[in-house]
Amino acid sequence: MKFKLLIILAIILNTGCKQDTTKDIETTKNEIKKEWWKEQVVYQIYPRSFKDSNGDGIGDIPGIISKIDYLDSLGIDVVWLSPHFDSPNADNGYDIRDYRKVMEEFGTLEDFDTLLNGLHDRGIKLIIDLVINHSSDEHKWFQESMSSKDNPYRDYYIWKPGKETNPPNNWPSFFGGSAWEQAGPDGEYYLHYFAKKQPDLNWENQQLREEIYELMRFWLDKGVDGFRMDVIALISKPQNFDDMDNEGLKHPEYTYAYGPRLHEFLKDMNKEVLSKYDVMTVGEAYGGNAEKTLEITDERNNEIDLAFWFDAVRVGRDNFKQNEWTLPEFKKLVKAQSDVNSHNWPTFFLGNHDNPRVVSKFGDDSPEFRVTSSKLLAMLLLTQRGTTFLYQGDEIGMTNYPFTSFDQFDDVEIKGNYNKIIASGSTPESYLADLNKMARDHARTPMQWSNTNKAGFTSGDKTWLGVNPNYPEINVNNNLQDKHSIFHFYRRLLNIRKGNDNLIYGDYKDIAIDHPQVFAYTRIGKNKTYLVVLNMSKSMVDFSLDNKFKGYNLIINNLNDDTTTIEHNKLTLQPWEARLYESN
Template sequence: MKKKWWHDKVAYQIYPKSFQDSNGDGIGDLRGIISRLDYLKELGIDIVWLSPIYKSPFVDQGYDISDYYNIAEEFGTMEEFDELLAEAKKREMYIVMDLVVNHCSDQHEWFRKALADPDGEYADYFYFVKGKDGKAPSNYRSYFGGSTWEKVPNSDKYYLHMFAKEQPDLNWENPVVRQKIYEMVNWWLDKGVAGFRIDAIINIKKDINFPSFEPDGPDGLATCIKMVEAVNGVGDFLEELKHETFEKHDAFTVGEVFNMKEDELLEFIGEDGHFSTMFDFSAHVLTFGEHGWYDQKPLRFEEWRKVIFDSQQELQGKCFKANIIENHDEPRGATHYLPEHARNDAGKKMLGTVSVLLRGIPFIYQGQEIGMTNCKRNDISEYDDISTIDQYQEALRAGLSEEEALKCCYENSRDNARTPMQWSDGKNGGFTDGTPWLAMNPNYMEINVAAQEHKADSVLAYYRKLIALRKAKEYKDTFTYGIFKPKYENAEDIFAFERVNEESGQKLLILANFGTEEHTITLEQRIAKVLLTNEGRQEAINAEAALNGTITLDSCETVVLELEK
């Protein structure tokens, strides 16, 4: 593989609304982010990805953009953004923006002009389509529920929105629209942004005949995903986007890509792919229900381990994916991927270890490094997320009780990751002096940065060691470019793999026990060094390995070893 500047970096996602409030209005802001850059630097972060900070009505938490060239007042000013770029650069850190170009807000100037003249130039910036027999053009269900089609006032046309009705889809078939998008992307890159996380990008290619599909629910609709999966040609748009923008600036890009066709991996993130990398959602997809959260499958350890191992081996020597256990669209990893018995500090460290040391770019989501968890709510009114409210109603329609539907939200809601960052056990967790826009997770009294900052065995202290190990001069090449080799696949509850540097012969073995009982593992090679353990048992592990050639791991124990050559 051709080496790139971003290959050995560690990334961190900030959800600006919930990270740090500096002015007491209950909403996180740019000034708050600037104040925490040293914290991120000490953690070992290189790349900071900001969820959308553009001007927006916040129907979908900023993923409905009304002005791509302006900062939302809630977050601050363009001058403060420029200051953030400058302060990050001083610390040798990179800022990555969220790029949302499948759709915009219905408050965007283009859409307002389109509504004012449904047969005019700006209507073709979107998908304004005549209805069929007095009904919508097709039977697609949006990602947030209900039809993807909304009637255009005073017209026989409908406009397409694959997300909320306030998020009209942009017409990528229109070359004028594409050029305006490229101009905007280059404007941000010229300003000093290092790249983009690219939102819902697979959706930009539509079948402009908009054929209906067999209904897959009692509402008579079919998920819009069916159209996305059936249509071809998205690669042409993505290549043009890359050539016109990203490659001119050597930008780092990470795609949010679902529903990719089986043979398209290298086209998307290979040596000369559309993007630098894309998120590995293989584990997240495991728990998807057929109809929604209410009929999701329980996560089985063996399946989870297998999809990660398969994904790692598929990419071997070809490309990098971005490894995550949580983000702003998912529940907290500590609740989602850890079995009940492992939802403790040891388990959180173990989960972090097997994620951060995989082959690929590690992405850490704010609060993951202190072990933040899902948040129980007492009523659906306490949720702010449009998708959660839709899934709650879907569960009720399927016959679940309010209590059962609320449990689905506790396990899956995006708001679990959007509760404010827990900085201290003080007022509102040190997030704000005002009233938080979304209620704090009550466990901020126990789980917070201040409580862990100077505690040697805290989750935060462990994450700092873990990231430092990944980036350590003597191991960086192996953790960055070394091959991934699954180990002990037949051992129940054991997640184990090697990272092997084929040039130097260096072998690093990662072992983790996700079970309730201790496990004894017979080593295939002698240990050169114990590099990291979440239980502080280096001496005991060394002694047992030297004496018996085995390692006994307690429940929720993980260890990183350098093996003798």
């Protein structure tokens, strides 16, 4: 009987059933395998918007080189460089014409090497975008593929005959219109999930996969430290397009993503390339649920290391509309991605080049609360469980741009979907109002370095995208000169996090998850516990704590330099106040 009980217990444990006790959770999380990329804070640079070195109004690699010391002083660990490859710029570099060349506007391959070496000299790693779901239609492969059905490159892309005078099916492009475009002398259609100048690559073709592996080795042999993999969940396509005709396809990402051979392709990429290098990989895995995302990042599967979860960052989003959202709703999404099993490691981010500015969505960008709420969001970002990703300009509290007309936008997605949105019943005025909340171009306006002309981004008279008119107040120089600035608050938090295993690997436990104003949680490490209390509202709030937190030391807050201990179980929090406590 005793033997049978032991067998039953072993079966229960092996099923991974979650036990509803803090002790069991702590034990599970503390068995996580340590990796360098789990401990990093990554800073994304959008090169077109970071710093212009030659006065043409377009950011470039020499401009980034001139700001390496700034990045070093901030205290980040890794730079993620958005696409720098040769491109006709139908989608700002995500349409690649030559994977082994640098975009002429950005500089040269020698400039890239100088940037890489300069970062490495300061102990900062560099990861680059890997855009291998599609190429540019100006890439040599596509030009050959389009020329005839007999060309050796024909099957590098996905070609299908039309149905009478119509495309093969009614799939929509993410950027508006059909996902099919007719081209070439035989009149067939090629597939493009994005712009028509971004034909999708055919991963079924083994020779294409070998070509991709070679270009990956080219950059890894240069010394880059990994890849951010653009729309990686889309590389495996359905096998029979005739059976996939969907009427009124509102969210195509859920049809297009996680195709039948995705795991096979990722395992093969890992075996042939990634396993040979000590690098990090993070996939843009939009279009799948949590279960699917966890499968591609499970360390036992040997696919990729990390994936971006979009549920929290897109809270309240419904396609092209930003709806209201509640703090409890947001907290539950954060908890879901933080509470993954010991074979996965989460990422945490609130903004990037495809989302609005962090303080404008999650904080309060009014003059009264912009600085305070930006600091609060810094604490939220840098005390979460997972590899943290920051976006350029968030460390100085850059805000959304006040767009007043459609001709101020650059984004191909906005232009391509305009007719579709208006046809759906929106007015130009309501669409513009929605874009002022969620447009991608908010994050792409030039970095604000100073209060000089064009925010110190360029010495020229023009910029490729408008500079936010609030640059005289919101800029790097002002932040550097003010010891109480957002920038210096980020520095302090980054210093607290760096090498802190208790904060990096500690368990995440939410407190008062249904509280409408306060976001509070603990990070339970082996030696210390951290308590984070955030008042995410513009009202003063009284918040009650368990008596077990009595005696915890306040090590940083966003309002002053006070370092008191918790003496009572009730805290009075000022609007947008953020506090980080540490156990004795």
